[in-house]
Amino acid sequence: MVLLAVLITSPMCNAQVCIYELQGKVTDKHQRPVVGAIVRLLSTSLGAATDTNGNFTITNICRGKDTLVCEAIEYKKTRVVINIADTESIQIVLASGENELGEVVVKGERLQDLHTATQTELSGKALEQTRGATLGQALKELPGLNSVQTGPTLSKPVIHGLYSNRVLIINDGVRQEGQQWGSEHAPEIDPFIANKITVVKGAESVRYGSDAIGGVVLLSPDDLPTQKGITGDVYLIGASNGRMGALSTSLQGAFDKALEGLSWRIQGTLKDAGNFSTPHYYLNNTGLREGDFSANVGYKWKGFDFNVYYSQYNTEVGIFEGAESGSLKDLLIKFESPRPLTRSFFSYDIQRSYQTVYHDLFKASSNYKFHNGGKLDITFGRQKDLRKEYDSDLPLTTDPNILKEPQLSFQLITQTLDLIYTQPNKNGFTGSFGFTGTTSGNVFKGIRYLIPNFRDYNGGIFAIERYSVNKLTFEAGIRYDYRWLQVYQRNPVNLVLYNTTYEYSNITGTAGALYHFNDHLTMNLNTGTAWRAPSINELYINGVHFSDASYEIGDSALKSERSINTSFSVNYTSDKLRSSIDLYYNNIWNYIYEMPLAQPVTTISGVFPAFAFTQDNVNIKGVDVSAQYAFLPNFTYQLKATVVRGYNETIHNHLIYMPADRLDNGIEYHLPNIGKVSEPYVSIDNISVARQTRVPPHTDYVPPPAGYSLWNANVGCLLHIKHNSLNIQFAVDNITNVAYRDYLNHFRYYADELGINYILRLKYSF
Amino acid sequence: MNKTRIVLLTTIMTLVIFWSACNKQEKAVAPPVPGNEFITTLKLVATNVADSTDMVSCAWTKLNPNDTSAPDTSLAHMKLRANAVYNVKVMVLDETKTPPLDITPEIQDRENYHLVCFTIAPGLNLSVQRTDHDTNTPQHEVGLADKFAAGSPSSGNLEVVLHHQPNVKNGDCNRGSIDIDVNFTIYIK
Secondary structure (H helix, E strand, C coil): CCCEEEECCCCCCCCCCCCEEEEEEEECCCCCECCCCEEEECCCCCEEECCCCCEEEEEEECCEEEEEEEECCCCCCEEEEEEECCCCCEEEECCCCCCCCCEEEEEEEEECCCCCCEEEEEEHHHHHCCCCCCHHHHHCCCCCEEEEEECCCEEEEEECCECHHHEEEEECCEECCCCCCCCCCCCCCCHHHCCEEEEEECCCHHHHCCCCCCEEEEEECCCCCCCCEEEEEEEEEEECHHHEEEEEEEEEEECCHHHCCEEEEEEEEEEEECCCECCCCECCCCCEEEEEEEEEEEEEECCEEEEEEEEEEEEEEECCHHHCCCCHHHHHHHHHCCCCCCCCCCCCCCCCCEEEEEEEEEEEEEEEECCCCCEEEEEEEEEEEEEEEECCCCCCCCCHHHHCCCCEEEEEEEEEEEEEEEEEEECCEEEEEEEEEEEEEEEEEECCCCCCEEEEEEEEEEEEEEEEECCEEEEEEEEEEEEEEEEEEECCCCCCEEEEEEEEEEEEEEEEEEEECCCCEEEEEEEEEEEECCCHHHHHCEEEECCCCEEEECCCCCCCEEEEEEEEEEEEECCCEEEEEEEEEEEEEEEEEEEECCCCEEECCEEECEEEEEEEEEEEEEEEEEEEEEEECCEEEEEEEEEEEEEECCCCEECCCCCCCEEEEEEEEECCCECCEEEEEEEEEEEEECCCCCCCCCCCCCCCCCCEEEEEEEEEEEEEECCEEEEEEEEEECCCCCCCCCCCEHHHHCCCCCCCEEEEEEEEEC | CHHHHHHHHHHHHHHHHHHHCCCCHHHCCCCCCCCCCCCCEEEEEEEECCCCCCEEEEEEECCCCCCCCCCECCCCEEEECCCCEEEEEEEEEECCCCCCEECHHHHHHCHHHEEEEEEECCCCCEEEEECCECCCCCCCECCCEEEEEECCCEEEEEEEEEEECCCCCCCCCCCCEEEEEEEEEEEEC
């Protein structure tokens, strides 16, 4: 067996600081990845298992000599002494063994990215257990996160009580720009493209730009391969509820000789579901169809790294038939009925009302590494988002062409350009500075009015500097942003075009510190600011929102929101316990929300309560706790708790739509490996959510739903088939088939949440 | 570094071209779709079965469906003779068009998933019977044509609701969603 290690570090600090990270890859002699190999450091027993691409990452490594041990089924155990130090680059070649495991490539040992802001990550097994779910549902697994839903198929991530335009989604380095303002506008992303999802919790405008008031969701695909050969993954997922099926495949490869440096990946996903079911009835017209693909080509040449990427997302989603409200009276009739009034049945058909969404992204990026260790990154992105919404009734017309048209259609085309320079590490200082620019144009077409057209230009410059000395790291940054917005409208009477121009500019900053007490304990404190300009719906919406039975009125005089978020985290890691506590306090000035008006609006379809967009000063505070404790050999207990409190300081009352208290805890039992079956496990989890009692009076039609408690179970293992592997996982969600409703689901007025769901997930890696 | 510069410059130039290539579709705001129709008015036209010269009507109107202004209810009342029977036609109009456009035939075309329901306030001596039927199997009433039987002199509110019941119509009012929901005052003298 051959173990090849390349260690790359930069000189940094001189004390015993355990902030190094070891990344690598284990392959067989044919350079195919070895899955499930255990790589660990002898001194600390810190270690990691390789994922389906053979990659592993070990964090919190101390400086100095250590022995790296690599074990894998059917292969000979390998040891190598490595020196984690201020070395530029070293290669270690181990003696070959009989079983010809091949090699372990430690491709990069580097300093961990030290962020003083609070972060959490979904990857590896935890991410695999969410495959087939939407992005919003998948992220619910993380402490501090919830999801806001419109029925079973549309969900958006909620970070520390904030969502929609207050959460920024970055897809492989590009800001996701879609129609993000409505609760039924789910992120237009195929979660299968990501092999790691990082969530930065808190105000992070300095690094990521405007809108990062609640936080940032970063989706990262796996790195393109560097070694010759073709590898791939096939996911096959089936779920009983909704009779949902999903197939996702990716193929990747690299070349050698004349084409060395060239690598590629293609990926595609198909998903189909019919009517989902609650414990007692089906939710008619909740099916969905999705088809996505992406292609990526990379080329490394000397110090350059070029990358071109294209992805396309297509979906058609039915809107639950029972959630159509013509008026407040309609809504209350539906709420009072214990089940939807119409016969429920299963069907894959999608009827009116439904929505179709198309999103594509073209990205071209390149970076250059200078001889001094600095790096210049340039990224261009162009994305198009096209959303069409079809109401339950056909348009009222005799014109056959108009009959085919959606009632609402929005097209948003966005170009982004980012230029970032990362400076080399010098005397403990590292940092980056750069420019980001975006422009987008929105074209609204609709049979009924909702929002006007607009064009915006945004530019920002920022600089972030970090300084590490001994056990302490400081971080500070500053940013200036400018936004120009022009809104195009037509006078409804004489049809004359006119426009209105807005300008916004903001300075944001961040400062934080991280302290490593010892190998086990770290603390970090961060204060960050963020801002967000009012979105087009908040400025100009005017009309009935049918699923909420409300009449919404925009305010074109709204100002920017600004927030200052302070977070404090403590992390403790040992052999048996991994735990973290995050505390935060987010103060938001000019927070935009919908305030109920005393006077309802009378339309021909009935009387609607009216809500006007307004702004107040609010604060959101809370605590996220997570812990994993190996209390017995082979047993792990895990706990995740999320508590959020929102308060409106202007009107001295609670803030609406804050997530209720949530506790998720469970036990996992790891069985011993049997033959070719490795890492078998069984786990059971309980999710308990309290009733939300902190709601402002007279703002909701019905009180928040009662709390609930759900049980979920999982079993899984990894099967080795020659040099390939099959990951098998079987899950049962809501085992006791509890009927419940969730405060953050907009369809809680109309129907229960999903009942029992059996899910089988297979992943074949070759 | 010469090569570096060339590559960088080319990259930036390409990006600038991409950047400026964006067309400004948003400036051409789409005018209102001419063939599209709005429901602005619900009108009831009642003809006395015994005396065709006794024809009365009432109308509820809101010309702009997209504003918060109060509706025009100046004509939302009607006088019926006591102990008389009337044939009533429910009419749906688009009065943003000149002359006003009658949308009732389009609703008639979609009668298999529409149902008109009437709620009579206590104290108003009126009974309402739908007289038209759709082509569902089995057939259900529609309610665009009705018989109003006025009793002894009284007055009160009559609520008229047009329900939209695609594929779920069974004669019940509570199904589907509400397209029109308006109130009239009926005087029986």
